[in-house]
Amino acid sequence: MSFVIEASGLSKQYGRRWALRDCALAIPEGKVVGLVGPNGAGKTTLLHLAVGLLAPTSGSIRVLGASPADGPAQLGRVGFVAQDTPVYTRLSVGRHLRMGAWLNPNWDKETAEGRIEQLGLDPRQRAGTLSGGQRAQLALTLAIAKRPECLVLDEPVASLDPVARRDFLSSLMEIVAAQGISVVLSSHLVADLERVCDYLVVLVASKVQVAGEVSELLSSHHRLSGARRDAGSLPANQEVIEESHTDRQSTFLVRTSDPVHDPAWTVRPVTLDDLVIAYMSRPADPERTHRPQLKVTS
Amino acid sequence: MIEFQLDAGSGVATYLQLVQQVHQALQLGLLEPGDQLPTAQQVVAKLAINPNTVLKAYRDLEREGLVRPRPGQGTFITRSLPRTDPAAQTRFLGSMTDWLRSARAAGLGPDEIEAIYRTAFRGCFAEGVA
Numbered sequence: 550m551s552f553v554i555e556a557s558g559l560s561k562q563y564g565r566r567w568a569l570r571d572c573a574l575a576i577p578e579g580k581v582v583g584l585v586g587p588n589g590a591g592k593t594t595l596l597h598l599a600v601g602l603l604a605p606t607s608g609s610i611r612v613l614g615a616s617p618a619d620g621p622a623q624l625g626r627v628g629f630v631a632q633d634t635p636v637y638t639r640l641s642v643g644r645h646l647r648m649g650a651w652l653n654p655n656w657d658k659e660t661a662e663g664r665i666e667q668l669g670l671d672p673r674q675r676a677g678t679l680s681g682g683q684r685a686q687l688a689l690t691l692a693i694a695k696r697p698e699c700l701v702l703d704e705p706v707a708s709l710d711p712v713a714r715r716d717f718l719s720s721l722m723e724i725v726a727a728q729g730i731s732v733v734l735s736s737h738l739v740a741d742l743e744r745v746c747d748y749l750v751v752l753v754a755s756k757v758q759v760a761g762e763v764s765e766l767l768s769s770h771h772r773l774s775g776a777r778r779d780a781g782s783l784p785a786n787q788e789v790i791e792e793s794h795t796d797r798q799s800t801f802l803v804r805t806s807d808p809v810h811d812p813a814w815t816v817r818p819v820t821l822d823d824l825v826i827a828y829m830s831r832p833a834d835p836e837r838t839h840r841p842q843l844k845v846t847s
Numbered sequence: 848m849i850e851f852q853l854d855a856g857s858g859v860a861t862y863l864q865l866v867q868q869v870h871q872a873l874q875l876g877l878l879e880p881g882d883q884l885p886t887a888q889q890v891v892a893k894l895a896i897n898p899n900t901v902l903k904a905y906r907d908l909e910r911e912g913l914v915r916p917r918p919g920q921g922t923f924i925t926r927s928l929p930r931t932d933p934a935a936q937t938r939f940l941g942s943m944t945d946w947l948r949s950a951r952a953a954g955l956g957p958d959e960i961e962a963i964y965r966t967a968f969r970g971c972f973a974e975g976v977a
Contacts, residue, residue, distance in 0.1 A: 581897050581899075613863070666930060708959065715895050718895040719892050719893070719894075719895040722889055722892070722895055722897060723891055723892050723895060724892035725891070725898055726887050726891050726898035726901075727888060744853075744855075744861065744894070744895055744896045744898065744900075745895065745896060745897050745901040746895065747897050747900070767860075818858070820858065838849050
């Protein structure tokens with residue numbers, strides 16, 4: 550199998566602070582990958598490592614089977630839209646396209662001009678006067694017209710209003726449908742990505758908490774509720790991700806590849822939102838913290 | 848051509864919602880053999896969902912023998928589903944619409960009306976299942 554991103558022991562340190570630590574990933578090609586985590590978790594660091602803007606402190610990362618900063622050919626294979634979809638405010642839309650054509654050997658003029666026309670943008674308009682949604686669409690156009698095999702987007706919809714957000718994600722999914730490229734996009738809100746991604750990476754406090762196909766993640770996590778009991782009484786094949794207790798009742802979110810048959814439990818499926826929140830609220834380093842004490846909530 | 852809608856809060860997987868909407872359209876006679884389903888690109892442009900989700904739904908429908916892809920043309924309905932009784936369907940759609948209108952006229956909001964409907968629906972069908 551070929552991977553869009555393959556990382557092992559990938560770490561990046563700034564002074565004494567770890568921005569990313571011991572990251573291991575093997576993401577198959579052709580996916581729409583959602584990278585989710587709170588602000589400051591290391592999402593941007595991971596994406597900058599993937600596009601070659603940063604070099605790792607230790608460990609390795611390969612993108613489409615090659616080292617990210619491995620010369621112009623590799624740079625041409627990956628399209629990148631940085632946070633807040635930056636454009637040159639004083640340049641017109643048309644000049645952005647001409648610049649894209651000068652800088653990229655595989656520039657697809659037809660696609661670029663076609664998208665600008667479809668979006669109803671005036672090529673003479675200065676990019677600085679575009680709305681947030683239009684600016685994001687211009688940045689996406691520039692990234693896609695270089696005909697990349699993989700598109701990396703850092704928080705592309707965070708600053709957009711709901712309509713512009715929907716329009717942007719629709720455009721992105723149309724591109725995926727037409728060209729079958731891999732996409733990696735980050736967000737601090739899983740709701741933004743729920744409909745579009747089929748692979749999820751949850752990053753919290755500079756560590757990957759969980760990564761996998763969305764359908765597999767949803768089918769291997771369950772919410773169990775029933776009479777109060779201790780996490781220690783659960784079978785060994787059920788990993789507890791989250792637990793809460795009242796004086797009578799216990800609720801667990803567990804990960805297991807086997808079906809749950811214990812009749813004492815009411816078993817419910819989890820949503821992607823439940824799952825991400827459970828992993829986000831987990832102690833950052835479970836092997837070093839003791840089993841959490843039973844907390845009584847009422 | 849039908850148009851898909853998504854209910855984000857339903858908890859039903861997106862691909863399954865698409866499959867169910869094709870089933871319903873067949874049962875209501877809105878889709879017939881020979882009709883074309885929207886292309887994956889049309890669906891993703893409207894709903895902003897992953898194209899693989901649409902393809903998965905269409906593969907499921909193909910496995911059921913309800914649709915067949917024609918290369919370069921699209922996906923077409925090949926079989927109809929038995930319609931229970933078109934006249935009964937029309938009659939109940941009518942009386943349901945009347946019921947909804949009278950609930951609105953009584954000052955109930957959409958959430959309340961849906962809650963009443965769901966409670967009654969569950970109560971009615973739980974008798975047979977539980």
